[in-house]
Every structure is written in C-alpha cells, then in structure tokens.
Amino acid sequence: MYWGRVAARMPCSLRFYDANDDHLAFPGSSSWLPDYLSRYLERCGLVFSVSPELTARLPIPSTVRCVELGNGVEYDHFATPLPDAPPELAAFAAEGGPLLGYAGAMDWIDTELLQETAAAYPHSRIALLGPAYDRTWQDRNRALLELPNVHWFGRIDYRELPAWVQRFDLALMPLLRDPLKRASHPNKLYEYAAAGVPVLAIEYCSALGAARGVIHIAGTPGEFVVMVPEALRDVRRAERQAFAREHSWDALAARMQSELLRASEREAG
Template identity: 30%
Template sequence: MHPCIASGGATWVIFFSATPWHGGAHRQHAIARQLATTYRVIFVDPPGLRIRRGTSIRRVEHAIWHAELPTTVPFGRHLPAANSINRRVAVAVLRRWLLRDPAEVALVWLDEDLAAGCASRIDASAVVYDAADLDWTFTRRWNRRHLRRSLSRAVAAADLVLASSAALPARMPASRQTPVVLPNACDPGHFTPHGPTVPRPVEPGRPLIGYSGSIDSRAFDGELVAAVARNRPDWTFLLIGPSTRAGRKPLAGLTNVLLTGPIPYPDLPATLRVCDVAMIPYRLGGLVDYVHPKKCYEYLALGKPVVATPLPALTGMTGVVRLAAGADDFSAAIASTLTETTGPERVAHRRAVATANSWSVRGEQLHRLLAGLVR
C-alpha cells in the first residue's frame, strides 16, 4: 500500500455515485464530505439515460470536485454493452484529467453497482463498495438480472464492503469481505430545535403530523397513512417531498392530508419545526424494509417525537422511537405521543441520540476502517 495514503491530503478518492451531486443531501454527499477531510474527492455523477457529450470537472467545495462525464451510448442502465462503453469512456476521461496531478488514487469508491467495471481500470490502492440500497429493486423485472450481476461484480471487486443498514448484508451476494454496517446519520447542526419556522398550516391546537421524504409506492405506505387519516379527521398530516402518482393515489380526497412537494434541504428544518409529531410510515416485508432512514435522526435532532413502523433497522431504538404496525396501532401510537409532555429533558435526550449518530461520528468510524484497510 502507498504510504502517502495514511498521511492523506494529496491522494484522491474517485467516488462513483448513484446520485448526482446536485441531487440533494443524501448519504453519498455526506460520506463524500467526510472523505474530503482527509482526501481530495472526485464525485462522479452517474451517466444519463440519454447521450451527453460534454465533460465538466470542477471544484465545488474545498476538497471536492464534481465530475459530469460523457454518456456516449444511451440506456446504459438497461443495456450491459452500453453501460460498459460509457464506463470505459468515463475512466479514460478521468485518467486524462488526473494526469494534470501526479498524486496517487487512494480509493475507488463504488456507490453505484453499474460502476463496478471501473474499479479494475483505475490504479488505486483499494476499492470500497458502499451498499446504500439494493439498486436492482429500483427497476423493472426484465432489467433486474443486469443490475444484480453488477451488484455481484461490485461486491467481488471491493476490499471493504459497507452497508447502510444491519438488514442489508443478508440481502446481498456472498463476498470475500464480511460487510461492515455503517448506518445512515444526520447533521444535528442543521436540524436544531430552535430556528426559523414556516407559518403553521393548521389552526392553533390542531395536531400536525409531519413526514419528510418521497411519497411513492416503494417505501412509503400510503395506504397506512390514508387509513390513519380517515381514523383521525381531527389531525392534519403534512407530507413533505416529491411524490409519484402511485404514491398519491391512496391519499386522494383526504382533506386532512397536505402535500407540499419538494422543499429545499436548507428550508426543511423550518417546515418540520411546526409539526407536533414526526412519522416514518414505511412498508414492511417488501423489497425495501432493509432501509435505515436517516430522517429518523433528523427528526430526533429537531427534538421531535417519532412514530415509525417497526423496520428492522429501527427495532433497537424503542427507547426513543415509538414503533407501531397497522393503522389502529399507528393511530394509537401517535395519540399517545400527542398526550406526552415534551419538556427540555426529552428534547435533550432525542438530541443526544441524534448527535451520537451524526455524520461526523460516522466519518470517524469510516476513517478508522480505512486506516485498517491501507496498513
């Protein structure tokens, strides 16, 4: 291994992300920023579905460069040959750009399964694969073989395999490296109990139940929320985030369910601060119940009480999060939470849990893993 890796600073991390840099404040962005405390990071956007001829690699933060590389052939997500061509072109562009700086490439970071072929084409000291999701579950059945094969290649290429949830490794292919769970986290400095608030969208005294995230049919349980909303017409449910037609369908006609649409990340705390209870109504037993929702820690950082369905990743948090399955139990859990007094001690306890699960704490854990990897 290269000795300069341990000292950091001069070496590069090539970060192949499944989410564009401008796609929001996701796990990929947070981890890239933690890596940037030691390395210089090139954050590579995924190829587009359509042809993109231009190349842009520019510094966006102190030690992070954002790379938008050519998409030579369309539909690489669906066609293995097209994906292979696009990745070869991307690596060639990156290697030419890196010739301007003789520094070593410490890590190839694979967040996107389809980028697995890039690992063998870049002379790096180590390869890290971070399983934030099961990408093959986000496509149609006819395309799953292509993506599952890419997942197997990414896992096989890695010297370190990470997983965002303790429920993920059992759903991943066998690998020569035992996956290490590095859970999602939050930025407690951004999600604080005190700060600006938006106008409360309900009359005083009417309970407001908040949710932030996608309103879709994969993870979000619209049927559950609709049933609870019908049970409790005296509550209002504020759903913050982008929505799909399938996600909105169960909620149609419910006047006590408000959809805000996407809200910029900087403005999200101000909207959540006006809510009395925050919820995570996710589906159970499906393709995505392995998730470890970072919104749980964001809610807690705001000091908000949380009611969630009993996802495997949340079952160890029963002391601070109220878990309930089914419309009746979920309604009862919210009702019980609304009757509790939220004093400074409760808020401080929730904040303490969130702070113990901050991205800076995850960054320390990550750097310890990388130090062991490069020795």
Template identity: 30%
Template sequence: MTRDVVFTFSYETYADAAARGMMRPPDRILQTLMSSDEVGRLLVANPFRSLASIVARGLRPAESFPAREDRRLITPTRLARRDPTGVSAIVRTYRSYDVQLRTATVRAGMTRPAIVTTNPLVAAFCPFSWADTVTYFGRDDWLSSEARRAYWPAYAAAYRQISESEVGVAAVSQQIIDRIDPRGPATVVPNGVDPGEWSGPRPAAPDWLGAIPGPRAIYVGTIDNRLDVEGIAALARQRPDLHVILLGPTPDPDYTRPLRDVPNVHQHAGVGRSELVAALRNCDVSLLSHRRTALTEAMSPLKVYEYLAAGLPVVSIDLPPVRGIHDRVTFSARTADMGPQIDEALTRGPLSDADRQTFVDGNSWSSRHRAVLDLILRSSARHRPAETFAV
C-alpha cells in the same frame, strides 16, 4: 501520510447532490473526503453522461464543484443515454468507465488510489487493476428497487462479484450487508445528522405550516411507492382531529389519488433544508409510514434520525433498521393501525432540549464517517481476482 482517493456517484451527478443540499449519505461522505486531512488528491466522478446530453447542457451554468489542484471533478462520456440491461453488455460498459477513470487519475498525478463508489456496477465490473483498494457504499438495496427491475440480473451478478472480489462494503443497514454477503471487510454505517442544522432555538413555523391546525403528524420524503397512501387515508379518516402532512416531491401525482378527498391530509412540495428543519421542529409527531417491502426492510431511514433531531416522537411500521435507534420510536404493524401509538406519542410530547441535543451529538455524520474513512483508506490485502463474465 495521506492517500489519493477516487469517489464515484451512482446515477446522479455532483450538480444533483449540490441542488439537494448535499443531504444524502453519499453526498455527506463526499463532503468528508473533500475536507479530510487524510485524503491527498481526490477525483470525483459523475456517472456516465451521453454526448448528446453534454451538448444539450452546454449553455447551462457549470457545475458548482469547488475545484482546486488536488480536488477534481470529471464526467465520463459515451454515446448511449442509459446502461444496457444485459449483464455482458453492462460489464463492457463499466470496463469503458474504468478506462476513463484511469486516464483521469494519470492526468491528476494519482498513483494507486483508493476507490469508493456508490454504484454496485462500478464496484463489481470496473477492473481497477490500477487502483489499490475498492470500497462499495450501499445506501439502498438496488436488487429490490422496483424502479430498476430491468437491472436486477445485473445487480445480482454485481453482488456476487463484489463478494468474490473481496471488495470492502459499507452500507446503511445490516440487511444490505447480508444480501451482498461480502467476503472482504464490511461495516454498517447508519444514517446521521448535521448538528449545525439542528442546534439552537426552535425556528418559526413556515407560513404554509402555520395555517394547518394541530396536532400535526408529519412524513418527510419523496412521495412514491414506498409510502402507504391507503394506510395514511385510513388513519386520517379514523382520526379527523389529526392533521397529517406529507412534505416532499411527488413524481407521480396520481399515486396520491386516494388522499385527495381526505380533508385532514395536507401535501406540500419539497423545500430547502432550513425550511425542512423549521417544519419538523413545529410539528407534534412524525411518521414512518412505509409499505413493508424488501427495499424498505433494508433502508436506514434518514428521516427517522432527522425526526428525532427535531425532538419529535416517531411512530413507525416495524422495520429492522429502525429498531434500537431511540426509545421514543414506537412501532405499529400497519400504518392504518398507528392511532394508539400516535396518542401515546402526543401524550408524552417532544423530547426535552437536553435529550434532543444528546441524540444530535451522538448521531452526527462526523462520528459515522470515522468507520467509513477507516474502510476506504485501509491497506491493500490482495489484488482483485479476474472477472469471470463473458463479454
């Protein structure tokens, strides 16, 4: 027996997910839903887009969604370009989103579908009286994201509503579960890896990486305020023989100003998946050099799983979701103090091919997603209680 499912993104679209190689946890869950024999009809919903942005995009190529009769993509529309910040206005906004989703499910012939959303505001404030079950998937703690500070009151209200409504919650860390404190079913689903990307012999190093001497310590990810740039600068100055590579997009180039006069720190823009794999597999040690914040303490860093899939020893600041992943992860209180752990990692060298493959097989996305599917496709226990927000 199959179940109809509605999946909604948070703030990015299917086109955004496809452009980045479907590599983030919500993208991977969507891929599982799209291929699962347990899913009947599937409706995928982008976040709201303003009518003005839709018109502006009119001449661009259509989104590369693999549509078929039982797999559809919709983009709900509105006049405003962004969400309001007031809680009551947010509630009104997502009731409108609910109406557009319901209309689309009727057109698709869906009856009492299961809902899974990566947006806490959708999980909390869409009434979903027409749906069966609702599941929220949290890959970050939105309530501690500085970039969305204006919405913290709305996220706090959303977390309360998710808990009180007994919405199912899957999250990448126990810390996110604890902050929501759900009364309904909940499960922790850490990040994983795609065995197809990490199997086989080591590929050749990209030319830009080959020009950097060893030993090479690499950090992968968006270069933003999660990264301890002052700590990286201090570490690199202490260890002029070590070449530190920062691989990923830099939204604010001024953020890395402290690194510009450090000759053994090398920045490179984000690359495609195959080049990322090749870069990691041709380095010597990997770094999780984040600042310690409420946001980073709730993350399940995807990069750590990919570092280990590449066979690299990992030197990390001590964050709860990183503990217990593998014995080749060593910890330091601060990025600036990572020198001894890096020396130890370089002495021990990479994981053996057998150990690396064992890690890849044991941490595959497919093994992670069984728990997510069980939660999404669970039987309904009760109706959602009425919302208590004035609108």
C-alpha cells in the same frame, strides 16, 4: 453499480463499496446490474452497509470485511432552533388541531395507513413533505390527498427542511413493509430525533429497534393509529436529540475513515 465492471479493472490501492440501499430491488433495475455488482465486490477490500438485512442480500465474498454503519444526520442542521415557521405550513396548521407530518419520498409510504390515521383524527392536520418519483403516485392516491385534513406540499429544499420538521407536533414514519424498505436504514429517523419532535413509526425495519427508548413503534397498522395520542404526549426531547447526535454524519465519517485507513494498511501489506 453501473460502473462495476470498469471500476473492478481500474488500478488502485483500495476498492470499497458503500451500500446505502438495496439498489437491485428498485423498480426498473437492469437485468445486468447484479453481475456488475458481483464483479466489483469480488475486487473490494472493504464494504460498508446500512443494515444486516442489506448485508445478507449482497454477494460479498467471505474474505471481504463488511462494516454495518447504519445511517446518519447532519445534526446541527436539524437541531438548531429556527424561530420562523414556513408561511404555507403555518397557514395549514392554523386550521386547528395537532400537526402530524411526514418528510421523505411519497413512493415509500403506506397511503392506506395514512388515510386511516387522517380519518381517525379529523381535527388533526397531516402535512406531507417530499417528492413522488412515480409520476402516477398523485393520481393513484387521490383518496388520501382529497381528505380535508391532509396536504401534500411537494419537495422541500433541504436547507429549508428543518424549519418545517421542527413545527411537527408528531413526526410520522408510516412506511411500507416490503422487502425493499425492510433492508433500509432511515435517516429521517435521525432527522426527526435531531429536531426534537416526537416520533411514531410502524415497525418496518430492524434499525428502529435501537430507537425504542426515544420513539414510539407500532407493530401493526391498527396499533399505529391508536398510538397517536400517546405519541403526541411524548416529552423526551433531550433524549431524542442525544440519540440523534450519536448518529451524526461526523460520528459515522470518523468511523468510516478509521476503517478505510486500516483497510489501506492491510492492502499495503
């Protein structure tokens, strides 16, 4: 979007836009960005979007084709079993109880919900993997991070992430239910599913609907907390991995390539 005005003027055979997040809703977005985005979209021949909610927020001209691709996963990277657990995680898990885990940006999680979950299951372990982009996040969430059964490991290198996620007894998606997240389509859903681990999510975006047959979805924070034991017993590993494979980056790239070729042909007349 920062180059929208310039890109709209550059000569080319086809312009397209890949909308993978509601960037205009990010904190600190410049006031001039909407105009830059609109100018670029007016010159596009094709738009890709991750969700119907995001599509509705974009100023896409009625003449421009929009394809909702969703999000994806590097399937083999997460599905290939890794025999060795990361030592730090193994030491934390050895303290006892089921290992519940979250992998993603700390800024997007409902920390109050995680506190309630940790308090309800004091013999469990909750591992938090990922960065906090807001420098004040750690200080603002001391109450969560000081709980004895919660540990924030910080950013994990993508190459190493499957070894961590595969050790979860239950993967959590306790995301904030705000306008920014409602327009999202979480690739962590497919990363968890590819790893084969059970998944418990709070219903915060429409993308979760397609996964109802392989994950557990809570409608409220209270439901999320009480559903932990049921979700831990979920043995639909093969079904989850089959679902994730359907959303591999290879599958999405093939569809995107097909759409781009057709759009190029239309532009060429």
